[in-house]
Every structure is written in structure tokens, then in C-alpha cells.
Amino acid sequence: MTMSTLIAERHPSDPLFRADRLPHIWCPGCGIGPAMHAYAQAMVESGIPLARHVCVSGIGCTGRVPGYLNMDSYHTTHGRAIPFAMAIALVKPELEVTVYSGDGDLFAIGGNHFIHAARRNVDINVICINNFNYGMTGGQVGPTTPMGARATTAPFGNYEQPFNLPHLAAATGAVFVARWTSLHLRQLKQAMLRAMKKRGFTFIEVLAPCPVGFGRPNDIGDAMEEMTLYREGCVVDPAAPLDSLDIDLRVKDRPIVLGNFVDVERPVFDPLAMMRPTSEAENNTAVAGKTQEGQ
């Protein structure tokens, strides 16, 4: 057997990506790529035809994800992915709409949209790659930068309380809330599958290494070291109290808690419900082609 026979001509996921858009913009060791692949696999396994999936992003490194996926996708203005996605989900409820964007985009400039979409329980999935900084613009401090972590605009270390994203999502009304890392790709894919099967506002936080923007100023040598940090520092505890999910890298041995924390039912946002005949309104969960699965 020659070496060449070991090299596959095609990767099973090739049809899901736009090879003509390569090389991608992400730095070596970036955690966005593996998390994007988990999303692609989840789409395939979801049983929902790819033609019914839509991916919407804002601006930033993670915002480039829709451009690399060979599917209907939208690269919106900074922070506005959720309103775009909301419009698509309301006009075409048969579509599986996923927002795939970064922490800076979703929780700084676009934070307002997140809390209101969650409050209304709009039928979209929000996947947030959290790399603790604004990566694309050069590693500035953001609303998810852990206390004490350094950034180009926080040379003494961040002194602002960051968001505890799962807690925020649950408190504002999300019906499914999870946190995984780009090391925990199987669990991440399973969480995505659950989110796709579920009606209502779902949220998945994905912790991902940013060796250039976040790792370098914080003495994390490379992406492997940040992945090791995840492997050694993460514990899976779906029953953990939501207010205990803060990430504080200053405290040695303080675990980063992962899991699917919330999976509840709540009426899905349906502004036209009151205009429909009663019998139809009662059946609004059975939108064509997309039925709610039990717990």
C-alpha cells in the first residue's frame, strides 16, 4: 500500500463548504473552524434538509462562518444578526434559522437584540463563539473578557465584570441553554442537534481558543495550551446553579462548568397567532415540516 492511498480525495464534509473561499481568515489554532464543522455535521444529522437551514452572522472572525458554508447564509451588519434571523424565522417558519456569531458581536454592540429575542422566545438558534476578546480587530477587551485577563485595551487586566452568558440567556427566557468548548466537539454537536430539534430560542456558548488575540497577552503559549486548559479545567455539570457559571481564570483550580443547563418549554413567539382562527392557533406548534419533539 502506497502512502497516496491513505490520502482521501474528498472529505465527507466537502459538499458543506465553499472551497473557492479558501484559504480562510482564521489564525492557526483558532477554535472557530472545529466548532463550524460541528455545526455542519449537526445540520447533516438533523434530518432537516440542508436547503431548509439558514445561517446568519454578524461581524467579526466568527461572522465569517456563513461565507464558508455552502448553504443559504447571511453576513449582516455588526451586532444585527438576531433581528435578521428573527425576520427570516417569522416569515418562513419552516426554515431552521441559526445565528452563528462571536461574543463581541452578540453581547456588546448587539446585546440588546439578544435579550429581547430571548424574552420573546423567537424560534431561532444562537451559537456564540466566545473567545473572550475582539479577535479580528486585534485583541481588545470585551464584555466576556474574564476579570484580570489582559487585552490590548486592558493592559493592566480587565476590571469589568464580564457576562455569565448561560445565566443571561436563561434569565432572559431561552428554552435551551448549553456551554461547551471547541475541545468538546461531540457534546457540542449533540447540543446543536437538540437546539435544531427544539422550537423557541436556544443558546449555545462555545468557548474557543484565540491564540493570537487572547492567548498571547495572557501567557497562554498557543492553542494547544488553551485546549489543555479546557481539558484540565472544565467539568461537566448540567445541574450546576446558573449563577455559578462565571469564568474567572485568575482563580487557580476554579473549574469552567460545561453542560446542557436549561431545556424547558415556553410558548414560541408567534405574533400572528391571535389573528388566526382558534383551532389553528392551538396547532401553531405543528408548523409544516418542523414538529416539537418531547423531552
Add this chain to the structure above:
Amino acid sequence: MTVTTQAAPAATQEQEMLISGSEAIAEALTLADIDVVTAYPIRPYDTVMQAIAKKISGGKLVAEYIVAEGEHSQFEIVKHASTVGARVFCGSSGVGWAYAMECLVVTPALRVPMVAMVGNRALDDPGAFGVEHNDALFVRDLGWLLCWIDSSQEALDTTLIAYRVAEDRRIFLPIAISADGAFLTHSQAITKVPSKSLVDKFLPPYNRGDLQLHPDNPITVAPQVNEDWVIEIRRQNNAATERAYTVIEEAYADFRRVFGRGPENPWFEEYMTEDAEIILMGMGTLSLPVKVAIRKMRQEGKKVGLIRLRWFRPFPYEQLARALGTAKAIGVIDRDYSFGSPFGSGVVATEVRAALYNAERRPPLIGFICGLGGREVTLEDVYKTTEICYSAAKAGKTEQATYWLGVRE
């Protein structure tokens, strides 16, 4: 990286540093001893906010540094800080500047002397990080004073001058300093950095006087006035903009007196225009390829010159009419677009045409749109521009009012 070289012998109160346009602005802000700065990252403006953060962490500058959650709040915060008497700085690029638009409208209307930097960047969509001037031009009709710079030295000097002009009680208007993304924000050059004591001779402290919000001076900022007062207030803003012609000239004269350098003509730089048959015009860093091309064309006997516009608001229409009157043809290179404009020209060409309307001599004027989205303005583009201008000069009229150059077909 900042490299300090030997002090310039001519001015012992200045030291030379190898710094980028953005770092030069941060040096000026340190010398101006700003009080409040807000930040939200977007390329290429982010290089300024990082340079300021370094100044603060290095103990060179004591200022409130607030990281906002978006450009809208970024500009709101400094606006209000200015009303309580703080010297403020802010900035953005491209769509970030656009997102701050509501606050940008209010800032001159409230007579807030903010100094802002716009790292010029193409607007989305389709996305690009490179330079276009349309972002800063958003505010051209609102009372913002607007200028374009083309070197690190001019970045530093203009920032000091901007505070002096903006905070002049006769003005109290915001000033946006535009720097071409990448070409200037990221390019380093040897820059003279003056001492604090020298700067103090030029730039007095910010004094908002009776307009300052203070517990001892209860006033209402931004009350609703309806039709009772709006047009009167608009006219006051216009009067302040007109006074800026005098105040800017005074500031540049004083700058030369204190620092022993700086341009005599604040409004525009003239390069080989004395005997020029063809005068090319533009703003920002495109002056570099244009100057190189002019030197080469001069060797071939072509009398070509350049006017690089520094101040776009207030627009130096009288000075330009005089400077352009002797040319046989004028070519304006716009690094911007204005779809549906008269003759389909860019913004600068349209303004220059208007400035020449009442002039005694109106040479043929051709608009060129070039270098959009960060594409380079090449020597070939400049040769082509000149060639078209010569044809117009020969014919005594323009056959085509606007050309797009360097575009793939």
C-alpha cells in the same frame, strides 16, 4: 514600535520619533492632556485606541478610558463628558462611524468641541478594510469641521490645532480628522514630537465658561425647542462654521510662531503649481503617488502640479478659486463616490465645481474616481488623469465629466 532617534538640532524642544499616523495622534492626545477617551474596536481606527491605552498604561497620560459596547454609546459618552468641561477624544471608521450617526448629528448641534479621528475605511457592503472617504463625509453638512491629513507629522500637528480651533469660544464645534486607513494609520515615518511646555504655549486649557454643566451653574443641555427656535439655532451653527475660516488661519499662524514649522496655507498644500498648466487635486495619502508622477512628468516637460486639500469643512472656496484660476485644466481625484451626483462626479469634484461657479476663470474640470476600497492609486492612474486633462485643456472643454480609473472591466 516606537524608536527614539536623536533630537532635531533646530528645535531642542522637539524629539524625533519613528511612529505611525495613529501613534502620532496618540502622542498629540498625550500632549493635549485629554481627560476622557472612549473606545470601540474597528479597523483601522483601533490602532489609535490601542496607542492611547499604551500611553495610559505607560503612565504618560492620565485619562478616563472607557470601553463602550458600540460606537453609538462611544460617541454619547464623550459628548456628555465635554459638556461638564472635559477635553475629549473619540473616533471610528467606516460603518462604525455610521452606527454613531445619531450622536454625530447631535454633537455639533450642542456645540460640543469634540475632536474625533476617522480612520477612513470603505463602507459595507461589500466589505473591505481599505480606504474610502465616504465615511467621514457623512457629517459634512452637519457642522462638523472636517480635515484630511497625509503624514504622521501632519497627524500630530493637526490634532493639536484641532483642539485649539474646536475649543475656541467663537467656534465650539467638533472636528473630525480623517486619516487614510492603512496607508497612514499603519505607516510609520519620522515625526517631530514637541515638548509639553511648548504645547502649553499653543493650546490653552478647555474652558466651557457659562455653558459648562455644573451644580453651581444649572443649565439644560439639549432641550426640545420645536419651531420656536430651531432655525435661529441652525443659523448660529452656520455662523460658527463661517467664523472657523478666521479661527483656523489664526491657529495655524500661532502654530508656526510657537513651533517654528507648519504650513502657511492651512487650507491646502500646493505642489509645483506656480507654473502648472494642469492642476491635479485630491485629499489624503494619494498625494504620494501623484507627487512622484508629477516629478516624472516634469522631466518630460509636462507642467503638472498638485493641490492637496486639507480642510473640507469649512471649504476654502475663495482660496481654491484663486489657486485654480491659472490652470488650463483641473483633474480632481476622488477617493469617494456620490451616486446620482451632478455629472456623476465624486464629492470633492462636485464641491470644487461649485466653488468655481462665480470665479472669473473657470478652467475645464474633470472628475476621476479612483482607489476605492483601498485599491492603490498608481502612477499609471495619474498619467492617465493628466493625459485626459491635457486633452480637455487643448479642446478648452471637457468631453466627459467623470472617469473611473483603475477598474477591471
